[in-house]
Every structure is written in C-alpha cells, then in structure tokens.
Amino acid sequence: MRLVVVAGSTRTAAIDGISAAGADADALLHTPGADLEILHYGGPVESPVVPVSPTGCPTPAVVTRAVRDHVGFAVTAVDAGLARPTGAPTVDVGAEPGGDIREPDPVPDAQRLFERARSLAAGLPDDEVAIAETVPGGTTTALGVLTALGERPAVSSSLPENPLPRKRRVVEEALQSSDLEPGDAAGDPLAAVRQAGDPVLAAVAGLVVGATETGTRVRLAGGTQLAAAAALARHAGVDAAVSLETTSFVADDDSAAVHDLADDLDLTLRATDPGFEQRDHPATNAYVAGEAKEGVGMGGALAMAARDGVSMTTVRETVVELVDDLLAARAAGELQP
Amino acid sequence: MRLVVVAGSTRTAAIDGISAAGADADALLHTPGADLEILHYGGPVESPVVPVSPTGCPTPAVVTRAVRDHVGFAVTAVDAGLARPTGAPTVDVGAEPGGDIREPDPVPDAQRLFERARSLAAGLPDDEVAIAETVPGGTTTALGVLTALGERPAVSSSLPENPLPRKRRVVEEALQSSDLEPGDAAGDPLAAVRQAGDPVLAAVAGLVVGATETGTRVRLAGGTQLAAAAALARHAGVDAAVSLETTSFVADDDSAAVHDLADDLDLTLRATDPGFEQRDHPATNAYVAGEAKEGVGMGGALAMAARDGVSMTTVRETVVELVDDLLAARAAGELQP
Numbered sequence: 001m002r003l004v005v006v007a008g009s010t011r012t013a014a015i016d017g018i019s020a021a022g023a024d025a026d027a028l029l030h031t032p033g034a035d036l037e038i039l040h041y042g043g044p045v046e047s048p049v050v051p052v053s054p055t056g057c058p059t060p061a062v063v064t065r066a067v068r069d070h071v072g073f074a075v076t077a078v079d080a081g082l083a084r085p086t087g088a089p090t091v092d093v094g095a096e097p098g099g100d101i102r103e104p105d106p107v108p109d110a111q112r113l114f115e116r117a118r119s120l121a122a123g124l125p126d127d128e129v130a131i132a133e134t135v136p137g138g139t140t141t142a143l144g145v146l147t148a149l150g151e152r153p154a155v156s157s158s159l160p161e162n163p164l165p166r167k168r169r170v171v172e173e174a175l176q177s178s179d180l181e182p183g184d185a186a187g188d189p190l191a192a193v194r195q196a197g198d199p200v201l202a203a204v205a206g207l208v209v210g211a212t213e214t215g216t217r218v219r220l221a222g223g224t225q226l227a228a229a230a231a232l233a234r235h236a237g238v239d240a241a242v243s244l245e246t247t248s249f250v251a252d253d254d255s256a257a258v259h260d261l262a263d264d265l266d267l268t269l270r271a272t273d274p275g276f277e278q279r280d281h282p283a284t285n286a287y288v289a290g291e292a293k294e295g296v297g298m299g300g301a302l303a304m305a306a307r308d309g310v311s312m313t314t315v316r317e318t319v320v321e322l323v324d325d326l327l328a329a330r331a332a333g334e335l336q337p
Numbered sequence: 338m339r340l341v342v343v344a345g346s347t348r349t350a351a352i353d354g355i356s357a358a359g360a361d362a363d364a365l366l367h368t369p370g371a372d373l374e375i376l377h378y379g380g381p382v383e384s385p386v387v388p389v390s391p392t393g394c395p396t397p398a399v400v401t402r403a404v405r406d407h408v409g410f411a412v413t414a415v416d417a418g419l420a421r422p423t424g425a426p427t428v429d430v431g432a433e434p435g436g437d438i439r440e441p442d443p444v445p446d447a448q449r450l451f452e453r454a455r456s457l458a459a460g461l462p463d464d465e466v467a468i469a470e471t472v473p474g475g476t477t478t479a480l481g482v483l484t485a486l487g488e489r490p491a492v493s494s495s496l497p498e499n500p501l502p503r504k505r506r507v508v509e510e511a512l513q514s515s516d517l518e519p520g521d522a523a524g525d526p527l528a529a530v531r532q533a534g535d536p537v538l539a540a541v542a543g544l545v546v547g548a549t550e551t552g553t554r555v556r557l558a559g560g561t562q563l564a565a566a567a568a569l570a571r572h573a574g575v576d577a578a579v580s581l582e583t584t585s586f587v588a589d590d591d592s593a594a595v596h597d598l599a600d601d602l603d604l605t606l607r608a609t610d611p612g613f614e615q616r617d618h619p620a621t622n623a624y625v626a627g628e629a630k631e632g633v634g635m636g637g638a639l640a641m642a643a644r645d646g647v648s649m650t651t652v653r654e655t656v657v658e659l660v661d662d663l664l665a666a667r668a669a670g671e672l673q674p
Contacts, residue, residue: 040413045460072409076377077426087457089414089426120424123382 001304002074003130003221003297004207005039007032007090008081010098010106010198013137015170017163032134033086035061035296036077039068043326046087050330056282057291058323060298061134063274066318067301070310080113081199093117098198101144101174110194110202117206122214131207132221132297135200140167142228144174144196150183151231152264155224156256160290164255171196189232205232212240219243221300223250223293227261234265241268246299248273249287272302279316283323338641339411340467340558340634341544342376344369344427345418347435347443347535350474352507354500369471370423372398372633373414376405380663383424387667393619394628395660397635398471400611403655404638407647417450418536430454435535438481438511447531447539454543458553465554468544469634470562472537479565481508481533487520488568489601492561493593497627501592508533526569542569549577556580557604558637560587560630564598571602578605583636585610586624609639616653620660
C-alpha cells in the first residue's frame with residue numbers, strides 16, 4: 001500500500017480561532033512540513049517546530065508514523081503549496097500557498113494543480129492507494145467547497161469545541177467575494193475549489209480522478225477534508241467505489257456528521273478506534289479530550305494496522321515512545337518549541 | 338540504512354561524447370528524474386523516457402531498486418539541480434542545473450547548496466547513511482574537481498571506452514576559463530566545485546561534512562564521482578572514516594584508478610560483484626561489456642544486499658524482471674523510448 005500525503009497551506013488558517021494545528025501563526029506555517037519530516041524520518045529534521053501542542057497533543061503524523069514503523073507502507077508526499085521549506089522529500093506540483101478564502105480567487109492555479117495531480121496518479125504503479133492531507137485551516141476550506149458544491153455543510157475540527165459558526169461566517173464571506181450562492185458550483189468542482197477551497201483539495205481531487213480513471217482503488221485516509229475532496233471528485237464525474245477511512249474521534253464528533261457526508265457521497269466509511277482511553281499519557285489523553293482528532297492519514301493508517309494484525313496496544317506504545325522522543329529532543333534544545 | 342540520492346544536471350553532459358546516460362541530449366535531461374522514479378515507484382511515473390540504452394543497458398537505478406525490493410532500505414532523494422520535473426519526491430535545496438564547466442562559474446550557488454546539504458545531513462536521525470548520485474556528465478565534472486584540488490585526475494565512464502582524453506580537454510578549458518592551474522583550489526573545495534564541478538558534487542560534499550560532524554557514519558555509494566565528493570570533504574577538513582562502496586565494474590576499470598583514488602583520500606574501498614556474467618540477458622550482458630558500470634547507488638546497494646544475506650542470484654533475477662517490465666511498458670506505448 002502507498003500512502004500519498006498532500007501537504008500545503010491556506011492563509012485561511014491565520015483567521016483567529018480557526019485551527020489548532022500549531023502554537024501560533026508562524027508555527028502553523030511549519031506544521032505540514034514538520035508532519036512530512038516525522039512521516040519520512042521519524043522526527044523533525046529541518047523544521048524549527050515540534051508539532052506537539054502546549055497540552056501535549058501531538059500531530060496525528062506521529063500516529064501515522066507509529067503505524068508505519070510496524071506496517072512499512074510506502075509514503076509519497078506531494079507539495080501542494082507549502083509555505084515553508086521542508087527537509088522531507090516531496091513531489092513538486094508547482095503549487096503556491098492558498099489565499100484567504102474571504103478574498104477572491106484564493107486558488108488561482110486550481111485547474112493546473114488538479115491536472116498535474118491527475119497525471120501523477122494516473123502514472124502510479126499501485127493497485128490501490130491511500131490519500132491523506134496536512135493543511136492547517138483545511139476544515140474551513142473543506143466547508144467552503146462543500147457549501148459551494150451544495151453538499152452537506154458539516155466539517156470536523158482540530159479543536160475540542162468545533163468553531164462551526166465561525167467557519168460558516170468565513171465561508172459566507174468567501175462565497176460573497178466570488179458572487180456565489182451555496183450550490184452554485186454544483187457540477188463545477190474547479191470553480192468550487194478555486195473560489196472557496198485550498199490547493200491541497202485541488203490536488204487531492206486530481207489524485208482521486210487520476211487514480212480511479214486508471215483503475216487504481218482509492219482509500220481516502222482522513223475525515224471531512226477528504227470527504228470534501230471526494231465531493232469534488234464526485235462532481236467531476238467519478239462514480240468508482242471510494243472508501244473513507246477515518247478515526248473514531250471524527251466518527252464520534254456529532255458536529256462533523258461524517259456518517260451523513262459519507263452517505264451523501266457514496267463513500268464506504270470505516271472508523272478505527274486506537275483505544276487511546278486505555279493509555280494514560282498526555283498525548284493519548286489529548287485525543288480522548290477531542291483535540292486534533294485526525295489528519296496526515298491517521299484514520300487510514302489505523303485501518304492499515306488493523307488489517308495487518310498490528311494491535312492497537314502496539315500502536316499506542318509506539319505513539320507514546322515517538323512523542324516522548326520528540327519532547328526529549330525539544331527539551332534538549334535540539335528543536336525549538 | 339538510509340540511501341540519500343542526490344540528483345541533478347550539468348550542461349557539461351551535452352558536450353559530444355561525454356556521457357552514455359541517455360539516448361540523446363533531451364533524454365539525458367530526463368535520466369536523473371527517471372532514476373528517482375524507478376527508485377521510489379519501481380518504474381517511470383511521469384518521466385517520458387525509460388533509461389534503457391539501445392543496446393539494452395538499463396540505468397543502474399534498476400539494480401539499486403532490485404536490491405531495495407529485498408532489503409527495504411529508506412531512500413531520500415535530493416534535487417540538486419534537476420533540469421526536468423520528476424514525479425518522484427525530492428528534498429528541495431533550491432538548486433539550479435549546473436552550467437558547462439568550460440564557461441566561467443558553472444555552479445554559482447555552490448556555497449549555499451553545500452551549506453543547505455550540510456544542514457540537512459546534520460538533522461538526519463540515522464547512525465549511518467549511504468550517499469549516491471545521479472547526474473549525467475558527472476564523471477567529467479568529477480575530473481574537474483579532482484584536477485582543481487590537485488588530486489589524482491582519474492575517473493570512470495558510463496561508456497565501455499572511457500573518453501578520458503576528451504574529458505581532460507574539457508577540464509583544461511574549465512580551469513582556463515577560471516584562471517586556475519591544477520591544484521590551485523587545494524584546501525578551497527568551494528572554489529573547486531564552483532568553478533569546475535556540478536551542483537550534485539556541492540550537495541554531496543555538504544552532506545558528507547554535515548553527517549560526519551554530527552557523528553553519522555558515511556558510506557559513499559558509487560565510484561569516482563563519489564570519490565571526488567570525498568575529496569571535496571577532505572579538503573574541507575573532514576578526517577572521519579568514510580567508505581566508498583562501488584561496483585566491480587568500476588573497480589576493474591583501469592582507466593578509473595579507483596583503488597589509488599581511495600588510497601589517496603583515505604577511503605575504505607569495497608567493490609561488490611553482482612556476477613552479471615552468470616546471467617545471459619541484454620541488461621546483464623551490457624554491464625559485462627563495460628556499459629554504465631555504476632551510478633544511483635548501485636555499488637552501495639550491492640554491498641547492502643551482501644551484508645543482508647540477499648544472494649546475487651536473487652538480485653540478478655530481480656534486475657532482469659524489472660528491466661523486462663520496463664521494456665514491456667515501453668513497447669505497450671505506455672512510455673516513450
């Protein structure tokens with residue numbers, strides 16, 4: 001199995017109260033690159049930040065990496081608009097960081113990105129791929145895309161209390177700035193992602209289209225952001241079977257309504273529970289308290305672990321070890337907080 | 338074990354009769370990217386060329402990939418001046434393609450590249466790394482660097498008949514264009530690589546310096562190009578133990594004098610013989626006839642296979658399968674020749 005992780009940024013993330021994926025605005029910009037370094041190397045290599053929140057909540061990249069240590073799947077990272085350099089290897093699709101969706105045209109190169117990702121996916125040698133994302137602020141742009149397409153406007157959050165009303169106001173402004181009403185972009189996914197989305201969604205949608213049209217099975221490894229990408233692919237005419245593999249934290253989040261979204265979009269939903277309540281550690285406790293929930297392929301990785309017979313006890317212990325290593329390195333001054 | 342493959346280009350490769358790494362000048366530009374795709378995916382994904390020569394000689398990337406199928410080492414690719422896009426993930430160090438060394442200043446950003454690679458290597462979590470290259474024309478720039486440093490001016494070739502006199506004339510012009518005499522850059526490796534080298538050599542030298550100064554053991558996976566990078570590192574003051582793991586084809590090439598070079602530079606030389614004369618196939622026969630010889634970490638990969646107890650029979654059969662798959666894909670029109 002290959003996990004394709006699409007990493008990027010949107011200036012939408014800088015809006016107050018939108019994202020928990022970083023201690024401050026600057027850290028947010030480094031998070032996706034740090035995630036890729038954790039996936040590829042096991043820890044940050046060039047990233048000046050360690051994505052572990054002040055409460056001790058680690059980036060979900062740690063969970064995906066923990067599973068990788070046991071399952072050994074291939075990872076292909078795609079740079080779909082990183083705002084800061086990363087020491088991780090990425091496929092360059094020529095993307096720029098996405099703009100704030102409250103301004104017109106936040107993803108002006110959406111079509112080129114979509115086509116580039118489609119062509120990349122069409123060339124993959126795999127029978128099956130998992131596709132994931134890392135983009136702070138991405139649930140708000142996902143909400144933008146779902147709204148523009150006329151799909152169920154419900155998304156999850158990396159915060160314990162989903163700031164949905166705030167996200168909805170941002171999306172309202174986004175649609176206004178492009179003279180769109182909800183549903184106006186139905187059947188026109190490129191307009192939806194260009195006016196109300198982010199470059200990661202454009203690339204993921206292109207990957208889904210390119211993979212399915214060449215007979216590669218697609219597992220979407222994530223929650224509502226991946227569902228929004230699936231919506232783009234459905235509106236682009238994809239009718240192949242697609243599954244959505246997420247975490248129990250997203251599945252149990254009533255504000256996100258991921259079950260209904262999956263039904264609407266004809267996605268086979270699988271939610272995997274890592275049993276974090278069985279391990280008392282700041283990292284696992286933070287997820288139990290509703291922080292982070294999903295991202296960087298966490299739900300898909302947990303599903304791979306389950307399919308491969310790797311126990312969740314093993315996954316949890318590896319997560320705790322990786323987090324302790326990250327925090328020790330940070331404390332030793334090798335990495336800044 | 339991690340294999341770091343540094344890929345790039347130099348316009349020096351376009352000089353008539355210098356390189357065999359591509360059917361024509363345009364194919365040459367695509368070869369390093371195709372090599373990275375073969376390493377990462379098992380075959381070309383976006384590359385329009387399949388690096389198998391008209392005689393049936395495959396790029397050594399196929400051998401490295403064949404070993405990887407059995408040993409499973411991590412690969413980190415670095416883009417040190419690719420001239421064409423690749424579908425493989427690469428660490429971006431902001432490099433530009435290298436210029437023709439007969440013109441002044443072929444690697445103007447040598448110092449920045451060196452420092453960027455040094456910083457990347459210093460951050461690696463590994464106890465040990467293997468470092469490799471893919472850059473058509475790279476033996477000529479290696480000769481340029483060795484000559485500028487005052488080291489033994491001997492390099493190997495991807496052609497059965499090493500066009501050493503031609504390379505020496507090119508290097509003579511290179512030094513003249515920079516007002517350098519042989520040996521003038523002794524102790525000044527950045528001047529040597531900037532005036533007579535290529536961006537890959539600058540990055541590899543930076544990696545060696547960064548790795549050794551943080552206690553990471555270095556195995557150079559290659560032949561005389563890696564020896565030239567080692568010379569740069571030695572002239573930068575590196576006195577750590579470094580090994581040079583190459584193929585029997587380079588070790589048996591008297592024109593290359595790799596044993597003497599290794600002695601001069603205090604490198605522990607290991608040459609591994611894949612026993613290609615025991616398998617009658619155009620791919621293996623081409624190597625026995627002296628084509629290609631080394632590159633993309635081939636010698637280092639063969640050494641890893643030997644250390645891991647993977648038999649050369651297994652390696653040979655996997656090489657033949659991969660080459661047959663590549664040629665079948667090309668014949669089916671999925672890939673252009």
